[in-house]
Amino acid sequence: AQSVAQPEDQVNVAEGNPLTVKCTYSVSGNPYLFWYVQYPNRGLQFLLKYITGDNLVKGSYGFEAEFNKSQTSFHLKKPSALVSDSALYFCAVRPLTSGTYKYIFGTGTRLKVLA
Amino acid sequence: GAGVSQSPSNKVTEKGKDVELRCDPISGHTALYWYRQSLGQGLEFLIYFQGNSAPDKSGLPSDRFSAERTGGSVSTLTIQRTQQEDSAVYLCASSPTSSEAFFGQGTRLTVV
Numbered sequence: 001a002q003s004v005a006q007p008e009d010q011v012n013v014a015e016g017n018p019l020t021v022k023c024t025y026s027v028s029g030n031p032y033l034f035w036y037v038q039y040p041n042r043g044l045q046f047l048l049k050y051i052t053g054d055n056l057v058k059g060s061y062g063f064e065a066e067f068n069k070s071q072t073s074f075h076l077k078k079p080s081a082l083v084s085d086s087a088l089y090f091c092a093v094r095p096l097t098s099g100t101y102k103y104i105f106g107t108g109t110r111l112k113v114l115a
Numbered sequence: 116g117a118g119v120s121q122s123p124s125n126k127v128t129e130k131g132k133d134v135e136l137r138c139d140p141i142s143g144h145t146a147l148y149w150y151r152q153s154l155g156q157g158l159e160f161l162i163y164f165q166g167n168s169a170p171d172k173s174g175l176p177s178d179r180f181s182a183e184r185t186g187g188s189v190s191t192l193t194i195q196r197t198q199q200e201d202s203a204v205y206l207c208a209s210s211p212t213s214s215e216a217f218f219g220q221g222t223r224l225t226v227v
Contacts, residue, residue: 034215043119043206043218044158090158101146101165102174103208103216107157 002027004093006106013081014114021076021109023091032094033074034103035065037087044090050074061085081113117141119219121207127225128197136192136222140209147190148208148216149182158206164190165212197226 004025013019025031032051036044048059055067065076074091091106120139128134140147149161160174164184175181179197184190194201204223208216 036218043220044208046215046217049215101212102148102160102163102171104160105150105158 002093002095002104004091004104004106006089006091006109008109009107010110010112012112012114015083016080019076019078019081019085019111019113021089021091021111022073023075023106024071024073025091025093025104026072027093027095027104029096030069031096033065033067034092034094035059035063035074035076036090036092038090038108039087047076047089081111083113083115086111086113119207119209119217121205121219121222123222124220125223125225127227130199130226131196133193133195134197134224136194136205136207136224138190138192138207138209138219140188140190140207141217142188143211144209144217145187145212146210146216147184148210149190149192150206150208151203152206152221153203161192161205194224197224199226202226 034049035047037047038044047063048057050057050067058064063078067074088108088110090108092103094103122137145166147164150158152158162182163171179195182192202225204221206221208218210216
C-alpha cells in the first residue's frame with residue numbers, strides 16, 4: 001500500500017537552532033513530493049515541492065527539503081528556527097500512477113520552537 | 116476570489132440531520148479534492164474530481180457521504196443522517212493538473 005510516514009509526532013527545537021522534520025514514503029515510481037504547514041484553525045499552506053531536478057528544494061519562509069531517492073525520504077529543514085515556525089507540518093506525496101492524482105498525506109509533525 | 120473558498124466555516128448539526136458543505140475552487144483549476152481532518156489526526160482522503168473524468172470516490176467512508184461538482188467548478192459534499200463520528204474539519208483543495216494543491220480554510224462540522 002502507498003503510504004507516507006512522519007515518525008515524529010512532535011519536534012522541539014530552540015529558537016535559532018536548525019530544525020529537521022522527517023518524512024519517508026512508500027510509493028512506486030517517482031512521485032511528486034510536498035510539504036505543507038498548518039497554523040491553528042487554518043487550512044494547509046503550501047511550503048515547497050519536489051518534482052524533478054536538484055535534490056535540495058527551497059521554499060517559503062526559509063524552509064528547504066532534501067530529496068533522497070535511495071532512502072525514499074524528503075526531510076524538511078531550516079537553518080535557524082523561529083518561534084513563529086511553531087505549527088503542524090504535513091508531508092505529502094502524489095503518485096504518478098496513471099489515472100490517479102490524489103495526494104497521500106502523513107499524519108503530521110507538530111513543531112514547537114522554544115524561545 | 117484569489118483562493119479556495121469553503122462555506123460554512125462552522126456547522127453544528129443534530130445527529131441524524133443531513134448537511135451540505137460547499138467548496139469554490141480557484142478559477143481554472145481542473146482538480147478538486149475533499150479531505151477530512153479529525154482532531155489531532157492527519158488528512159483522510161475522501162474524493163477527487165478531475166475535469167470531466169469520473170470522480171475517484173475511493174475514500175468516502177460510507178454511502179452516507181456523497182459529493183458532486185457542477186460545471187467543473189463548485190463542489191458540494193453531502194453527509195446524510197450525520198453521526199457523531201462525522202465531526203471533523205472538512206478541507207477542500209484545488210489544483211492545476213500537475214502542481215501543488217491549494218487548500219481552503221475548512222468547514223468545522225460538529226454533530227451533537
